[in-house]
Amino acid sequence: MRQSKLFTKTRKEVPADEVSKNAELLTRGGFIHKEMAGVYSFLPLGLRVLKKIENIVREEMNAIGGQEISMTALQDSELWKKTDRWSDEKVDVWFKTKLKNDTELGLGCTHEEPVTNIMKNFINSYRDLPSYIYQFQTKFRNELRAKAGILRGREFLMKDMYSFCKDEIEHNEFYEKSKVAYMNVYKRVGLGHITYVVFASGGMFSKYSHEFQTITSVGEDLIYLDENTGIAVNKEVLNDEVLASLGIKRENLVEHKAIEVGNIFTYGKRYSEPLNLNFNNEKGETLPVFMGAYGIGISRLMGTIVEVLSDDKGIIWPEEVAPFKVHLLMLGEDEEVKKRADEVYEILQKNKVEVLFDDRTGMSAGEKFADADLLGMPYRVVVSGRSMKENGVEVKKRNEEKGQVVSVDELLKLF
RNA sequence: CGGGAUGUAGUAUACCGGUAGUACGUCUGUUUUGGGAACAGAUAGACUGGGUUCGAUUCCCAGCAUCCCGACCA
Numbered sequence: 001m002r003q004s005k006l007f008t009k010t011r012k013e014v015p016a017d018e019v020s021k022n023a024e025l026l027t028r029g030g031f032i033h034k035e036m037a038g039v040y041s042f043l044p045l046g047l048r049v050l051k052k053i054e055n056i057v058r059e060e061m062n063a064i065g066g067q068e069i070s071m072t073a074l075q076d077s078e079l080w081k082k083t084d085r086w087s088d089e090k091v092d093v094w095f096k097t098k099l100k101n102d103t104e105l106g107l108g109c110t111h112e113e114p115v116t117n118i119m120k121n122f123i124n125s126y127r128d129l130p131s132y133i134y135q136f137q138t139k140f141r142n143e144l145r146a147k148a149g150i151l152r153g154r155e156f157l158m159k160d161m162y163s164f165c166k167d168e169i170e171h172n173e174f175y176e177k178s179k180v181a182y183m184n185v186y187k188r189v190g191l192g193h194i195t196y197v198v199f200a201s202g203g204m205f206s207k208y209s210h211e212f213q214t215i216t217s218v219g220e221d222l223i224y225l226d227e228n229t230g231i232a233v234n235k236e237v238l239n240d241e242v243l244a245s246l247g248i249k250r251e252n253l254v255e256h257k258a259i260e261v262g263n264i265f266t267y268g269k270r271y272s273e274p275l276n277l278n279f280n281n282e283k284g285e286t287l288p289v290f291m292g293a294y295g296i297g298i299s300r301l302m303g304t305i306v307e308v309l310s311d312d313k314g315i316i317w318p319e320e321v322a323p324f325k326v327h328l329l330m331l332g333e334d335e336e337v338k339k340r341a342d343e344v345y346e347i348l349q350k351n352k353v354e355v356l357f358d359d360r361t362g363m364s365a366g367e368k369f370a371d372a373d374l375l376g377m378p379y380r381v382v383v384s385g386r387s388m389k390e391n392g393v394e395v396k397k398r399n400e401e402k403g404q405v406v407s408v409d410e411l412l413k414l415f
Numbered sequence: 416c417g418g419g420a421u422g423u424a425g426u427a428u429a430c431c432g433g434u435a436g437u438a439c440g441u442c443u444g445u446u447u448u449g450g451g452a453a454c455a456g457a458u459a460g461a462c463u464g465g466g467u468u469c470g471a472u473u474c475c476c477a478g479c480a481u482c483c484c485g486a487c488c489a
Binding site for chain 1: 427428
């Protein structure tokens, strides 16, 4: 993509109404636009990142047998009344609205009820189980206080998966598989080294659940980590019983602030019973389906990456999620340089290297460098009079100080 | 939801009960071009509604919006 055609622009000034690093850098870089408190639009560069993360999650979910669907945001209140989750006392984040005829509707904050309802049409026999269904969907939650940029919003993108098994044994097998898939996701988005599976409260669903927490000082949660075993516990369930069941000792635990980047739950019959999602087993007995749920906030994950992987100059995108792999900079405007930069741009594109080409004119080198640092593509490639004298292009990684001049052929070998 | 704060050009800010200033941006022109260039000119602003006042962007009230701390986070 030619940067001269990109409609977004970078900003030097920090927006006065953003304090969190993710919102500051993403806004300055033109990745996102704040519509209102806790509600953000994704602009071309930001959407590319979001889609890359989504795709990584999609690949990992497919790898463990997930089947992708897309459910509706509009929700029928009758369905939620059956599980006693319609009233504002029970679920206080509902956005509610009405049809013209006064029928009450909700904007989906999660999708247990509708997905269970869908599966009633298709699950009859033990032969139909297990089944793993997921989607990427915009969730609406009327948070009392949105904060921290895209880490806690009122409208956000989430991957939610639901598992349908015949019994707890079959469920546990998948539950463990999902942990591995989740950790694969965090590794691929560059957070693997600081993300842990954390034993946590199950909220109103179950006694316990597992969270995936990325350690960072801006996190909202407190976790206790045993660094020898890698086993961690959320503060909310830190007690002797839990510690004993996990086989860890209180004195070995280190406290960390962390951001919750995923959460998996065992539901059992919590939804299948009230909604009558049953199946017949081998003996002809009718039993409720054993369910679980698995969530990852895609936009929150993007914000977490920015919080953790940035420096004082800007973002440092990991390769798999960067909007483009290469930021190609044209420095100087004489015809030779322009022609050469265009050629390099074409060559990279022909070789399927995703490249943002800073072909803008009338700008100083310093301004282009500053933009490249802010936008944070993994590789910066410079075409200039200087690089041409040395018969090559200058390539520098975003997370390294020094670059080197290489030929275009050598450059292509890097990708 | 409890507490606190703030609303001034596109952005960031200043001053003021009496003609609203600066920087960045944007536009025009000239010169520049390896770490956010220089000069000249231009562009554009007081959240909304009420009140006090000869006069309100400034003071008061209400609404709306935004941020921060706490609570909440199924």
